Amino acid sequence: MEFQSCVKIIxxxxxxAARQLGRNVAKxxxxxxxxxxxxTTAISELARNIYLYAGRGSVCIEKEYVxxxxxxxxxxxxxxxxxxxxxxxMEDGYTxxxxxxxxxxxxxRLMDEFDIDSFPSKGTKVTAxxxxx
Amino acid sequence: MRIPILKLYDYLLVSIQWxxxxxxxxxxxxxxxxxxxxxxxxxxxxxxxxxxFIDSFIAKVLGDVFSMSKLxxxxxxxxxxxPAVAITLxxxxxxxxxxxxxxxxxKGLEKLQQELGD
Amino acid sequence: MNQIVFTFITHSRDYMLEEWMNLMKENADERLINVVSNxxxxxxxxxxxxxxxxxxxxxxxxxxSKLSDFAEKVVRLGWPxxxxxxxxxxxxxxxxxxxxxxxxxxxDNQMEIIYxxxxxxSPMKQEIISIYTQTWERTVSLQKMALQELSxxxxxxxxxxxxxxxxxTIDTERAKQIMENLLTGVVKQRSEVVLIDITGVPVVDTxxxxxxxxxxxxxxxVGAKCMICGxxxxxxxxxxxxxxxxxxxxxxxxxxxxxxxxxxxxxxxxTKVEE
Numbered sequence: 001m002e003f004q005s006c007v008k009i010i011x012x013x014x015x016x017a018a019r020q021l022g023r024n025v026a027k028x029x030x031x032x033x034x035x036x037x038x039x040t041t042a043i044s045e046l047a048r049n050i051y052l053y054a055g056r057g058s059v060c061i062e063k064e065y066v067x068x069x070x071x072x073x074x075x076x077x078x079x080x081x082x083x084x085x086x087x088x089x090m091e092d093g094y095t096x097x098x099x100x101x102x103x104x105x106x107x108x109r110l111m112d113e114f115d116i117d118s119f120p121s122k123g124t125k126v127t128a129x130x131x132x133x
Numbered sequence: 134m135r136i137p138i139l140k141l142y143d144y145l146l147v148s149i150q151w152x153x154x155x156x157x158x159x160x161x162x163x164x165x166x167x168x169x170x171x172x173x174x175x176x177x178x179x180x181x182x183x184x185x186f187i188d189s190f191i192a193k194v195l196g197d198v199f200s201m202s203k204l205x206x207x208x209x210x211x212x213x214x215x216p217a218v219a220i221t222l223x224x225x226x227x228x229x230x231x232x233x234x235x236x237x238x239x240k241g242l243e244k245l246q247q248e249l250g251d
Numbered sequence: 252m253n254q255i256v257f258t259f260i261t262h263s264r265d266y267m268l269e270e271w272m273n274l275m276k277e278n279a280d281e282r283l284i285n286v287v288s289n290x291x292x293x294x295x296x297x298x299x300x301x302x303x304x305x306x307x308x309x310x311x312x313x314x315x316s317k318l319s320d321f322a323e324k325v326v327r328l329g330w331p332x333x334x335x336x337x338x339x340x341x342x343x344x345x346x347x348x349x350x351x352x353x354x355x356x357x358x359d360n361q362m363e364i365i366y367x368x369x370x371x372x373s374p375m376k377q378e379i380i381s382i383y384t385q386t387w388e389r390t391v392s393l394q395k396m397a398l399q400e401l402s403x404x405x406x407x408x409x410x411x412x413x414x415x416x417x418x419x420t421i422d423t424e425r426a427k428q429i430m431e432n433l434l435t436g437v438v439k440q441r442s443e444v445v446l447i448d449i450t451g452v453p454v455v456d457t458x459x460x461x462x463x464x465x466x467x468x469x470x471x472x473v474g475a476k477c478m479i480c481g482x483x484x485x486x487x488x489x490x491x492x493x494x495x496x497x498x499x500x501x502x503x504x505x506x507x508x509x510x511x512x513x514x515x516x517x518x519x520x521x522t523k524v525e526e
Contacts, residue, residue, distance in 0.1 A: 016154045019186070034431050037186045037217035041225060044188035048155075092226050103189055106225035212474060216434030219472040228468045235474040236441055 006060040009050045009078075018047040018059040022074065025061050029072055030132060038110040039072060039130055045103045046076035046126055054080020054124065064129055071112070071131035079123035086118055136161045138168045144245060145169065145207075146238070148180040158194045165198060169207045176245040177202055180238050182213030192227040199232045208248055209233065212241035255355050256346070256367055260304055263349055268300045270345045275338060295330075303342055303375070319382055332383050339376055343368050403429050405436035411443040412513045414506070418451035426462035433466055437475050444513040445470055448506050450481030460495040467500045476516060478502070480509035 005025065007018040022043040026036045043059060050057035057078025064073045088094050092105050104126075108114040111128040118124040134157055139146045145168055153161075165177065179195070181187075187195070199209045210233045214222075222229070233248070235241035260267075272293065346368060350356050356364060406414045415433055437445055447463065449455065455463075463479060470477040479502045482490075490497060503509040514520055 012155050016152065020152075023186075032431075033185070033215075034217040034220050037215075037221045038224065040186040041188045041221045044186070044190070045225075048188070048190060106189060106227075109224045109226065110221065214472045214474065216431065216438055216469075216473060219434055219469040220430055222472060223465045223469045229472060234472055236438065236443075237474070240441075240443075240474060 003063045004060055005062075006058050007047075008056070008058050009047050010056050012051060015044060015047040015051060019044045022059075022061060022072075025063075026072060026130075029063065029070070031072070031130070032133075035130060035133070039074070042107045042110045042128060042130075043074055043076075045107050046074065046128075049103055049126075050076060050078045050080070054078035056080075057123075069131050071129050074111075074128045075125065076127075077123065077125040082120040082122055082124055083116075083118040084120060086116060090116075135164065138165060140168075140172055140174065143174055143249075144176040144178060144242065145172065145174045146178050146180070148182070148238075150183050152186075153184070153191050155190060158191055162194055162198050162201070166201055166205065169202055169205050174207055175249055177207050177209045178212055178238060178241040178245065179209060180212045180241070181218070182215070182237070184218060185215060187214075187218050187222060189225055189227055192222060192225070192229065196229055196232065199229075208245060210235050210241040210244050213237050255350070255360070256364055259350050259353070259355060260346060264300065264304060266349060267342070267345050268297055270349070271300060271338070271342055272296050274341045274345065275334075278337065278341075299338060300342070303339070319378075323382070323386075332380070335379055336376060339372055339379075343372055398425070399428065403432060405432060405440070405445075407440050407442070408510070409514070409519075411441070411517050412446070412510070413437065413440055413442040413444070414446045414448060416448040416451060420454065421452060421459050421462060423458070423462075426459075426466075430462070430466050430469060434469055434473055437470060438473055442475050443517055444476045444478065446478050446480050446506065446509040446513060448481045448509070449479060449486070450483070450506070452486075455486045455489055457493050457495060460490060460493070460497065464497070464500065476501075478509050478512060480504075480506045 005021060007014055007021055009015065009018065019040045023036055023040045026039045031039065043061075047059050050059070055078075057076065057080065060075045060077075062073040062075070064071045083089055089104050090108070095103075104116070107126070107128060111130050113127075113129040115127045116124070117126075134151075136147060136149055136157065145165070147161075147165065149161075168174070169177070179198070195211065199211075202209045211229070212235045214234065233244060235244045275296070347356070347365070350364070403415050403417050406416070408414055413436065415429075415436075417429065421429070433445065433447075436442070447466065449463070452459065467477040467479070477500065479497070479500055482502050482504055501512070503512060
């Protein structure tokens with residue numbers, strides 16, 4: 001891992017900072033405009049989840065090289081209340097905040113790889129990767 | 134930072150020029166409804182040409198603006214959604230159902246005129 | 252390498268070649284025998300056996316370069332991988348049989364000989380498989396590129412009306428590419444109506460339909476209208492029996508009908524000029 005860059009999510013403005021960082025790195029890595037939009041949107045959703053549900057946490061971005069493929073990895077982690085029922089939050093339209101309920105399932109569709117780990121009262125960690133085509 | 138809302142005859146024109154943060158988006162929603170009330174405008178065009186990403190929160194605000202304006206008797210057309218933004222929205226699972234769209238400001242105004250029948 | 256094995260292999264070339272060819276011909280399928288002439292078979296077989304024998308000189312670098320040359324030659328010949336691996340296996344068998352016949356294998360040394368032969372042939376197998384795989388991977392990636400170049404063009408017909416003919420099978424990767432082309436094209440050409448023609452799409456399953464619906468929704472978001480043309484009877488049948496809901500999208504059975512409808516939407520019609 002030669003590169004990692006993190007943004008702490010404490011207030012609403014940090015959501016903007018996180019997605020700007022994501023967009024810059026995506027651009028630098030050579031992602032096309034559509035993928036840049038996908039990545040920025042995914043980061044925005046993840047950062048907002050941290051802000052809304054955990055209060056504080058961080059979004060980190062790494063460059064990823066595996067088997068000749070290169071890509072970008074987003075790690076969103078917090079030490080918040082955790083998710084009780086992961087299956088439920090991965091369903092479209094499920095929301096506890098009055099949003100669209102598109103967040104996590106949407107992020108999974110926007111990215112190429114998606115992984116979620118959550119322990120009640122310990123926190124949540126979401127890892128997502130987008131490969132350069 | 135506030136988003137300027139311009140009045141043109143019976144319509145309101147809004148061009149969003151920079152990345153929306155949550156507070157600005159909510160502030161815009163309030164301002165627009167207030168303005169519709171003040172001017173009793175019958176149509177609103179929101180131009181998103183310069184916006185390069187929309188997440189589910191902003192999408193929800195836009196959808197809400199659409200429904201709320203409709204309740205107040207104003208039709209909303211959203212114009213200039215970029216291809217990348219459209220693809221991201223669809224993949225996110227947000228299709229802004231029922232919201233009128235047009236390619237650009239000009240086409241948006243034409244559409245409003247057709248819809249409102251004058 | 253065991254001295255007895257080494258001596259046997261390096262001194263019994265002709266015997267091994269003969270035996271090996273007989274064994275392989277017994278097992279080879281018709282297809283291979285028909286494709287390769289007998290003369291060619293003898294020639295390549297000799298090459299194959301010589302190649303294996305040459306490996307007993309323990310010069311690894313020379314072996315690696317020779318082996319990759321050989322493997323590439325075999326790939327060009329069209330010998331299947333299974334045949335080559337079978338060939339190596341049969342070769343080991345020939346060596347053991349030959350040594351048993353010459354009574355060089357005793358109770359005391361048999362395990363050692365078998366172990367020795369295995370230690371010798373395993374790296375060869377691995378090298379051949381890896382070269383084969385590399386060749387396949389190269390072909391696959393070239394074909395992938397060729398397929399990408401095939402991605403759908405967007406054709407403007409009349410001002411405001413654009414057609415995108417889709418041809419061939421649509422997978423997720425291609426669907427994404429098509430969607431990007433479609434949307435950038437619509438915005439660039441300022442189209443009011445896009446006709447997606449699926450006459451050339453052989454199968455419309457749930458996934459393809461899902462991509463088409465997504466494309467239609469995205470087209471609506473950028474501010475244009477979308478129509479699906481060229482729905483054949485069997486496609487209509489599959490769509491309905493799979494329970495896919497295309498009700499939100501305007502569909503037509505032919506491109507011609509689609510163009511008529513698109514003209515209608517944009518308040519135009521084609522008329523004959525009076526002479």
